[in-house]
């Protein structure tokens with residue numbers, strides 16, 4: 001398993017390969033929702049906790065939106081499009097100050113979660129590769 005974090009130049013938008021649909025098939029929607037929920041719980045205790053909702057109700061909504069997106073990008077039901085419209089994720093992240101250091105914290109929280117999933121390595125790798133590359137699109141601040 002290779003959970004290395006790619007480094008990019010500020011402003012780069014590297015080409016993204018979407019995760020294998022098998023990731024959703026094997027993990028199931030419920031598994032994706034639990035993975036995302038656990039990730040947010042780690043973020044809420046991390047050094048970038050200031051970025052995320054503090055109120056439980058709002059945190060639950062954030063978990064739902066992100067899960068909807070990940071289910072959709074893995075070839076599942078288009079919950080995100082139905083509930084929120086076109087993803088345009090870089091734009092949706094624009095109100096938050098996201099540095100490349102914040103991206104690393106975000107990704108490291110995912111490493112913790114993915115390391116504990118009982119899934120074939122190639123499926124985890126496919127999902128990780130997606131996060132590793134696409135997360136850089138959300139970086140919008142040099143400091």
Ligand code: HEM
Nearest residue numbers: 051062065066069084092096098102103106131134135138
């Ligand atoms: C593959 C990378 C990422 C994906 C797919 C992703 C996905 C999402 C989605 C779907 C939302 C909800 C947007 C909405 O419905 O309005 C969201 C919100 C948010 N994301 Fe990301 N994100 C990624 C990376 C990051 C990174 C690297 C950070 C910061 C370090 C971040 C911070 C936030 C914040 C602060 C919000 C708003 C609060 C919330 O709804 O959680 N995201 N993200």
